[in-house]
Amino acid sequence: MPTALVRRPSPRLADGLVTHIERTPVDAELAVRQWQQYVDALEATGWTTVEVPAIDECPDGVFIEDTMVVYGDLAVIARAGADERRPEAATAEATVAGQGYRIAHIEEPGTLDGGDILKIGSIVYAGLGGRTNEEGIRQLGAALQPLGADVRAVPVSKVLHLKSAVTALPDGTVIGYEPLVDDPTAFEAFKAVPEESGAHVVLLGEGRLLMAASAPRSVELFKGMGYTPVVVDIGEFEKLEGCVTCLSVRLRG
Numbered sequence: 001m002p003t004a005l006v007r008r009p010s011p012r013l014a015d016g017l018v019t020h021i022e023r024t025p026v027d028a029e030l031a032v033r034q035w036q037q038y039v040d041a042l043e044a045t046g047w048t049t050v051e052v053p054a055i056d057e058c059p060d061g062v063f064i065e066d067t068m069v070v071y072g073d074l075a076v077i078a079r080a081g082a083d084e085r086r087p088e089a090a091t092a093e094a095t096v097a098g099q100g101y102r103i104a105h106i107e108e109p110g111t112l113d114g115g116d117i118l119k120i121g122s123i124v125y126a127g128l129g130g131r132t133n134e135e136g137i138r139q140l141g142a143a144l145q146p147l148g149a150d151v152r153a154v155p156v157s158k159v160l161h162l163k164s165a166v167t168a169l170p171d172g173t174v175i176g177y178e179p180l181v182d183d184p185t186a187f188e189a190f191k192a193v194p195e196e197s198g199a200h201v202v203l204l205g206e207g208r209l210l211m212a213a214s215a216p217r218s219v220e221l222f223k224g225m226g227y228t229p230v231v232v233d234i235g236e237f238e239k240l241e242g243c244v245t246c247l248s249v250r251l252r253g
């Protein structure tokens with residue numbers, strides 16, 4: 001049974017970092033309800049969720065995906081590109097170790113956020129941008145290369161993370177909203193979607209795609225391709241540049 005790590009939002013969520021968009025007020029209570037619906041959607045599609053202990057002093061702690069990169073039986077614990085987010089990693093590390101994963105670390109001066117890492121089979125795209133630096137990508141490559149991964153750096157300058165710009169469909173096609181993708185030719189296959197958040201899918205298995213309610217035209221596009229979107233409203237997290245991918249770490253076993 002696949003497992004997803006999640007972390008409950010902090011009551012201080014509204015103080016989370018905002019970099020590429022304008023800050024708008026966040027309703028922390030609505031966010032908790034949206035988070036619960038996100039967790040329910042994972043569980044309804046056969047995922048077991050495991051909660052990483054809450055870290056209320058870190059407003060962005062709910063964006064758990066950024067704390068690590070999981071590949072095979074190895075969890076590479078990230079060193080956040082934003083200083084404020086560094087304390088988030090320790091409890092995430094303990095939880096993933098408790099799930100039986102081996103542990104490696106990105107070390108200073110490397111920085112890396114899990115949101116910058118897009119895995120497609122053995123190809124691992126790493127976004128080089130505001131949060132992840134060359135040394136972080138080099139260390140990730142060294143950690144994953146023995147497992148057969150091919151880590152490739154790609155530029156990210158228009159959005160927070162690589163996976164804010166692109167994710168991939170089950171067949172490996174990279175999807176993105178073109179105005180926000182630095183270099184669509186960096187990917188072996190690329191398909192444009194009509195909305196920014198339409199570029200964000202979590203592969204739930206059996207052709208199901210977890211997607212944000214803010215991307216109705218992309219939902220229709222993927223339905224027309226034979227996929228089954230599972231739609232959740234994550235509007236309060238989108239105000240902090242979060243997306244469906246960053247609210248969980250998927251452990252596919």
Ligand SMILES: NC(=O)NCCC[C@H](N)C(=O)O
Nearest residue numbers: 016017063115240241242246
């Ligand atoms: N992987 C992700 O897309 N994470 C979103 C992180 C948002 C948070 N406000 C941040 O700026 O770090």
